[in-house]
Amino acid sequence: MDNTEGNEIELHGDEEIIEVIDLNEAEPGPGGYKLSFQSDRGSVYDLADDLEDTEDEMEAEAEQDDSDVTFSKHTGSVFCVSLDPATNSLAVTGGEDDKAYVWRVDDGEVVLECSGHKDSVTCAVFSHDSSMVASGDMSGMIKVWKIETKEEIWSFEVGDLEWLEWHPCAPVLLAGTDDGSVWMWKIPAGDCKTFQSPACQATSGKVLPDGKRAVVGYEDGTVRVWDLKQGNTIHVIKGQDGHQGSLTCLACNKDGSLILTGSVDGSAKLINTTTGKVVGSFSVEGGKAKGSKDEEETNSVESVGFCNILPLIAVAYLDGTLAIYDLSTQVLRHRCQHEAGIVHLQWEESSSVVSTCSLDGALRLWDARSGNIVSEYRGHTAEILDFTINREASFAITASGDNQAKVFCLQRPDR
Numbered sequence: 001m002d003n004t005e006g007n008e009i010e011l012h013g014d015e016e017i018i019e020v021i022d023l024n025e026a027e028p029g030p031g032g033y034k035l036s037f038q039s040d041r042g043s044v045y046d047l048a049d050d051l052e053d054t055e056d057e058m059e060a061e062a063e064q065d066d067s068d069v070t071f072s073k074h075t076g077s078v079f080c081v082s083l084d085p086a087t088n089s090l091a092v093t094g095g096e097d098d099k100a101y102v103w104r105v106d107d108g109e110v111v112l113e114c115s116g117h118k119d120s121v122t123c124a125v126f127s128h129d130s131s132m133v134a135s136g137d138m139s140g141m142i143k144v145w146k147i148e149t150k151e152e153i154w155s156f157e158v159g160d161l162e163w164l165e166w167h168p169c170a171p172v173l174l175a176g177t178d179d180g181s182v183w184m185w186k187i188p189a190g191d192c193k194t195f196q197s198p199a200c201q202a203t204s205g206k207v208l209p210d211g212k213r214a215v216v217g218y219e220d221g222t223v224r225v226w227d228l229k230q231g232n233t234i235h236v237i238k239g240q241d242g243h244q245g246s247l248t249c250l251a252c253n254k255d256g257s258l259i260l261t262g263s264v265d266g267s268a269k270l271i272n273t274t275t276g277k278v279v280g281s282f283s284v285e286g287g288k289a290k291g292s293k294d295e296e297e298t299n300s301v302e303s304v305g306f307c308n309i310l311p312l313i314a315v316a317y318l319d320g321t322l323a324i325y326d327l328s329t330q331v332l333r334h335r336c337q338h339e340a341g342i343v344h345l346q347w348e349e350s351s352s353v354v355s356t357c358s359l360d361g362a363l364r365l366w367d368a369r370s371g372n373i374v375s376e377y378r379g380h381t382a383e384i385l386d387f388t389i390n391r392e393a394s395f396a397i398t399a400s401g402d403n404q405a406k407v408f409c410l411q412r413p414d415r
Contacts, residue, residue, distance in 0.1 A: 065379035067406035068395075071108045073101050078399035079122045080386045086130035088390040090147070091397050093405045094121030100135035102147065105397065105407055112150045117141055123164035127171060132187065134173055136164040142175060144187050154188040162203055169211050176202030182216055184228065195226050203247045208256035208273060215259050215273070217247025223261055225273060235276025242278065243269060253306040260313055262301030268315045270327075280330050282315055284323050303345040307352055312368050314354045316342035322356055324368045334371025338364070344386055348393040355396065357384035363398055363408060377408045 076096025083105075084090040090111060094100040100114035100121045114124070114135040123136035132153070136142040140161045144154040160178035167174070175183045180202050182195040201219035208215060213234065214226045221243035225235040245265030252259045252273070259271045270280030284299060303316040311327040320338035322345065325331065340359035347354045352368045361380040366373055382401035389396045389410070396408045 065406075066377040066408055067379040067398075068409050069105070069108045069407035070379075071101070071103055071405040071407075072403065073103070073110060074099065074403050074405070076120070076403060077382075077385065077401040078403060078405050079120060080124050081388055081397050081399040081405055082125045083388050083390055083397065084126045084130035084133075084147075085128060086126075088392075090126070090130070091388075091405065091407075092124040092126060092133050092135070093399055094124035094135055094137075095399075095403070096120045098137065100124040100133070102133055102145075105395070108407075112145060112147065114143060114145055114152075116143060116152070116155075123161060123175075125164055125166055127166045127173075127187075128168055132171070134164055134166065134187075136161045136175065140177065142173075144173065154185075154190060156183075156185065156190070158183055162201055163205050165205060165207060167207050167211060168209060174205060174207060174214060176205045176216060180218065182214070182226070193228075193231055195231060197224060198222070201246070204250050206250055206252060206259075208252055208259075209254070210256055213256075213273070215250060215252065217243075217250050217261055217263075219246040221245055221247065221263060221265070223247065223250075223259075223269075223271060225276060235273075237269075237271055237276055237278060241269075241281075243267065248301055249303050251305045254308055258306070260304040260306060260315075262304045262315065264300040266299045266301065266317075268301050268304050268313075270313075270330075280327075282313070282323070282325050282330065282332075284315070284317055284319075284321050284332070284335070302342055303356075305345055305347050305354065307347050307354070307368060309350060310352050310368070312352065314345050314347065314368065316345045316356060318342070320358065322354070322366060324354070324366075324371060334368065336366050336371055336373070340383075343384060346387070346389050348389060349391050351393065353393065355387070355389060357387045357398060359383040361400065361402075363387060363396055365410065375410070377410075379406050379408070380404065 074095040078093050078095045080094045082092050091105050092102045098117040102112040103110050117137040119137040119139035121135050121137050126133050134144045140158040142156050146153045158177050162176045164175045171187045173185050178201050180197045180200050182202050184193045202216050205216040216224050223237040224233050243263040245263045249262040262268045268282040269278050272279050300318040305314050313325050315323045318341045322336040324334040326333050338358045342356050342358045345356045354368050355365050357363050363377040365375045380400040380402050384398045384400050387398040399405050
């Protein structure tokens with residue numbers, strides 16, 4: 001559980017040292033890494049001079065490319081990537097070039113070009129049965145395409161788009177917008193329902209596994225659990241126990257009984273979806289909750305997730321810290337430090353390995369039991385903005401500011 005010996009793991013000769021720091025010797029990592037794009041997880045980044053420090057490193061690493069397939073049809077930054085849930089054989093990417101592409105994972109061959117958008121495509125997702133793909137741009141233009149016929153079958157325009165998600169078991173699409181509205185449509189019929197809320201961004205949202213409720217996080221720090229059929233709020237989580245800043249991300253456990261939310265206020269909250277009560281609070285400064293008095297700048301939480309096989313959660317911070325917490329005791333077990341801000345994390349479906357992508361352009365796999373790094377993959381010459389891993393955890397697909405998406409085969413000794 002504790003890391004004492006062998007905390008430093010050397011990778012690729014002397015190129016980089018990743019430190020896994022024990023709670024007792026933890027120090028805040030380098031902060032201030034920000035990206036200039038509104039992600040579909042609701043987090044706002046501001047890419048500026050802070051990235052210059054890592055650019056030289058990335059150029060030096062540019063010759064190293066661990067990827068097996070490179071998709072380079074986009075002519076601008078690639079903001080988002082999703083895998084088709086039915087077969088995991090198709091990917092969809094959305095980019096700054098106002099386009100989304102559906103392409104084959106094994107060879108990068110384009111299956112469908114989703115055109116007609118008016119702004120950067122920041123959301124692109126497959127329906128639960130992989131028969132349709134939805135693409136949404138920042139201006140609020142949403143289009144749905146049928147994969148089999150390669151035709152656009154539905155479109156709608158909302159306010160500035162924050163996130164887009166399909167229902168887990170029905171042809172129903174949800175979207176959250178800058179004005180706080182949450183929209184729900186039956187596709188392709190177009191039957192529509194809206195869920196009104198205070199006039200602030202609906203920054204992130206997720207339909208719970210039961211398909212009857214959705215959890216939405218807002219810019220004012222509130223979290224709402226919605227009844228999708230009735231259209232009313234079941235719970236509103238706010239106030240002293242809730243977040244004090246804009247929601248950036250959220251995740252739910254496998255049965256939907258718990259949700260984990262992250263915020264720019266530097267904390268992650270564990271919420272019971274049945275009672276609407278906050279049952280846990282996590283921040284990197286102290287393991288068990290409240291922020292340090294010495295902490296002047298808030299260390300934004302950028303991504304959160306539950307482990308499926310162990311009572312562990314992962315919280316990724318803007319300063320490059322990946323924190324692994326024990327769910328039952330709410331104690332910080334491991335602190336895995338990155339040299340640049342973390343953008344996104346994802347647990348493997350059936351292991352204790354959690355992966356991260358960061359502003360230094362690398363994808364890293366960590367063993368949450370030991371806190372040690374399992375492997376690192378490079379190939380991008382700019383920051384990774386999104387990634388996803390297939391069910392078997394045999395490959396990962398990354399989306400980057402270098403205008404490319406890449407497929408990395410994840411080779412591990414235990415496979």
